[in-house]
Amino acid sequence: MALYHVHVKTFGRGKGDSAVAACAYRLGVSLRDDRTGRTHDYTKRRGVYACFSCAPDDAPTWAHDPGACWQNAETAEKRRDACVAREFEFSLPRELTPEQNEALARDVAQRLVERFGFAACVGLHDFHTQPHAHILATTRVINANGFGLKTRELDNRASGTVDEVRAMIGARINHALAAAGHSVRVDHRSHADQHADAIANGDLARAIELAGKVPTVHEGKGPRARRRLGRNQQVRTRNADHAQRLVTALEADTPLSPTPIPPCQVSTALRPADPFPSDCNGDPSMQPMKTVQDVEYVEASAGEVYAPNSKLIPCTSRFVSVAAYEWALRHCEKPTYVDMSEPVRVVLTFHDRSTLTDHGNRMGASGGTPREQAERMCALAVAKNWTGIEFNGSPDFLRVAFAQALRLNLPVHVQNDEQRALLAEMEAMRNTPKPLTRSALAAKLDTRAGQSVPSPRLRSRRLPAP
Structure with missing residues (x-):
């Protein structure tokens, strides 16, 4: 079924972020950051289905070029802790085809550009696994004279502007699902608000279903990286123990110099x-x-x-x-x-x-x-x-x-x-003869599965008479 997910975040120099690097990663391209002198090459990145740019009608022509647009966006920010970019990430329904999801992402991006007046680049990712869209937007409005004032209303979560964006994205997703002939819908509200609304409407079955749901908490990169580090350490330890057992089991009958492998x-x-x-x-x-x-x-x-x-x-x-x-x-x-x-x-x-x-x-x-x-x-x-x-x-x-x-x-x-x-x-x-590796040892052990491993024996050799 279609799932609703919208995440709004910012990129700041105080955290070491770069708008040029963020754009290159989301579009899967190679861009050079003139401010730092680094080249961010993500041309080998997989999963990028499509990418495009959006800007107001009176914006300069370079606003549609990701390299020039984000170079100018970095230049427009003077503070060393400035916020250089803002991202709207939202999931795309799996019920829609890739072409329909691309049209949905274009619709959402165009509405955001018309509402706030900034320039944005859009990257569509992982259409065969978890389809989602990244809308990377500038933090300043853009017009015929270039970048102007900051979009401060999006920085204040208490103003309700972010909630307005979440509701707009949910409405456009439901509109796309209805146009494609699907009956499933998404809801941008929290589980508590949906539960209260179901009780007010007398839908007890829906209220019971929502009562047992636990909201998904966005952890961020830090906790995921720590869990990944622990799992990797366990894998390294297990692999080292397995390799040691392989060496102990096979050192008795493993030749020191492996036989040459023919070309084919x-x-x-x-x-x-x-x-x-x-x-x-x-x-x-x-x-x-x-x-x-x-x-x-x-x-x-x-x-x-x-x-x-x-x-x-x-x-x-x-x-x-x-x-x-x-x-x-x-x-x-x-x-x-x-x-x-x-x-x-x-x-x-x-x-x-x-x-x-x-x-x-x-x-x-x-x-x-x-x-x-x-x-x-x-x-x-x-x-x-x-x-x-x-x-x-x-x-x-x-x-x-x-x-x-x-x-x-x-x-x-x-x-x-x-x-x-x-x-x-x-x-x-x-x-050239190839050295015996761990995989070769594992393959030999697999071929001998079910057979008893002979214990190493000491062999005596008679020395020749002087």
């Missing part, structure tokens, strides 16, 4: 695989197939990958069907949406809003971690029977992409001396 363990045995999708409607050269009779089974450290036999899937650089994309990526991550509306490309969208664009003879990725991008690209390259692959990108991406291609025995074509040196380094690392 390939089994010559033929194993059945899932049938390749028959609705290959993207490429005319792709013919419908009943089942895959034999495949080459490749076992890598990151998981299992079934590389299709080239005799069964024709070598092609064009597109495949929707089912074929899902079949190729089933060991990485299933796409949530496949857009094949354009004849020159196919766009695969995943749950975190990251995309993989297939242009036929080349692929491009946006969003997600470098490891996820490399795994998805290499999986599609193997499924399309490419004889080689070239990579472009950052050094972090190239490192994980080369490693993934080597695991799949996919030839890598380097483009310059830097890539050639990096590829040689990755190949050398795969041929």
